[in-house]
Amino acid sequence: MTVEPTTTAARLIDRQPGMTAAELVGHLSPPPQFATASLENYVPDERYPSQAAAVEAMRAFVNESTAPARGLFSRKPTAPVAKPGVYLDGGFGVGKTHLLAALWHRTRGRKYFGTFIEYTAIVGALGYREAVAHFRGASLIAIDEFELDDPGDTMVMSRLLGELVASGSRIAATSNTPPHALGEGRFAAQDFLREIHALADRFTTVRIDGEDYRKRDIEGHAVSLTPEQFAARIAAETAGVTVDPFRDVLRHLATVHPSRYVGLISGLDAIGLTDVEVLSNQTDALRLVALVDRLYDAQVRIHATGVPLDQVFPEEMLAGGYRKKYLRATSRMIALTTA
Numbered sequence: 001m002t003v004e005p006t007t008t009a010a011r012l013i014d015r016q017p018g019m020t021a022a023e024l025v026g027h028l029s030p031p032p033q034f035a036t037a038s039l040e041n042y043v044p045d046e047r048y049p050s051q052a053a054a055v056e057a058m059r060a061f062v063n064e065s066t067a068p069a070r071g072l073f074s075r076k077p078t079a080p081v082a083k084p085g086v087y088l089d090g091g092f093g094v095g096k097t098h099l100l101a102a103l104w105h106r107t108r109g110r111k112y113f114g115t116f117i118e119y120t121a122i123v124g125a126l127g128y129r130e131a132v133a134h135f136r137g138a139s140l141i142a143i144d145e146f147e148l149d150d151p152g153d154t155m156v157m158s159r160l161l162g163e164l165v166a167s168g169s170r171i172a173a174t175s176n177t178p179p180h181a182l183g184e185g186r187f188a189a190q191d192f193l194r195e196i197h198a199l200a201d202r203f204t205t206v207r208i209d210g211e212d213y214r215k216r217d218i219e220g221h222a223v224s225l226t227p228e229q230f231a232a233r234i235a236a237e238t239a240g241v242t243v244d245p246f247r248d249v250l251r252h253l254a255t256v257h258p259s260r261y262v263g264l265i266s267g268l269d270a271i272g273l274t275d276v277e278v279l280s281n282q283t284d285a286l287r288l289v290a291l292v293d294r295l296y297d298a299q300v301r302i303h304a305t306g307v308p309l310d311q312v313f314p315e316e317m318l319a320g321g322y323r324k325k326y327l328r329a330t331s332r333m334i335a336l337t338t339a
């Protein structure tokens with residue numbers, strides 16, 4: 001007798017998360033896996049001096065915000081005016097989010113931590129004016145995975161950050177792209193150079209080099225299971241597991257706004273994806289990236305059959321403007337499938 005656990009398992013495609021603006025705003029703190037991230041438990045790789053330098057830059061950034069204003073007749077020479085923002089630019093898995101969360105934990109006062117996509121979703125849900133009213137005056141706005149995918153984001157973010165900085169807020173961001181190169185290869189970024197440069201100029205850029213920390217200990221491949229292994233893995237999951245064909249998941253993702261993917265996967269320990277195949281279009285690929293980001297934040301395991309998940313982005317996609325995004329998702333899927 002063959003047992004088909006997949007027919008009884010819950011399906012991801014049956015989940016329809018609705019999240020109110022209040023829920024989106026309420027979610028603005030570091031993901032659980034960064035709950036204890038600190039500057040002290042970040043271990044800089046000695047082979048890459050920029051890592052230790054980044055820790056120091058974070059420390060200095062917090063100290064600047066708490067330093068008393070210098071007196072008018074102070075004899076000390078005036079230090080160059082520190083910028084209101086710090087921008088961590090680096091490759092995958094070098095600890096950018098860790099450092100951003102550490103900065104957030106260290107900062108006092110009203111503070112927020114979210115991904116770029118969460119902030120844009122909140123602006124969409126609340127409306128621009130209400131979003132400004134909500135965030136203004138905060139001591140820290142931490143923005144993980146800063147990316148400009150289209151002109152709309154570019155206009156909204158350059159304006160929003162301008163207003164927040166004017167209200168006294170300080171901004172910290174992470175990205176796989178240096179600030180002046182944001183948008184390149186994705187849209188006609190040259191038409192928005194004024195906004196992109198205005199945005200970039202608010203930040204001191206801190207470049208972090210290094211190897212993917214997630215790959216320090218593991219084989220760099222996503223595990224693809226045989227149907228038998230897959231069934232066994234799913235059966236071994238005690239709670240919160242879904243099983244769907246990969247193709248159905250891609251179709252479902254198209255019906256949910258990416259800012260709500262966090263609700264889509266909430267409460268799950270693992271997801272099962274059957275018959276994974278190479279992606280054939282960029283829209284699906286970008287949605288998968290957004291899903292993987294949320295799975296990674298929540299440390300939801302992936303069990304999969306078919307094409308190994310580190311091979312779903314075809315060469316021509318990897319050659320385009322979203323290359324870094326795809327590589328980041330690959331690194332994360334490798335981490336989530338090996339466990």
Ligand SMILES: Nc1ncnc2c1ncn2[C@@H]1O[C@H](COP(=O)(O)OP(=O)(O)OP(=O)(O)O)[C@@H](O)[C@H]1O
Nearest residue numbers: 041042043044091092093094095096097098213328
């Ligand atoms: N130098 C380090 N010392 C201690 N832990 C680290 C270090 N670098 C990374 N980590 C840990 O490795 C994991 C991956 O790091 P993190 O997610 O911060 O990298 P990232 O640069 O944000 O990657 P991505 O480009 O995928 O967003 C996290 O659990 C983080 O706490």
Ligand SMILES: [Mg+2]
Nearest residue numbers: 096097144174
């Ligand atoms: Mg990160």
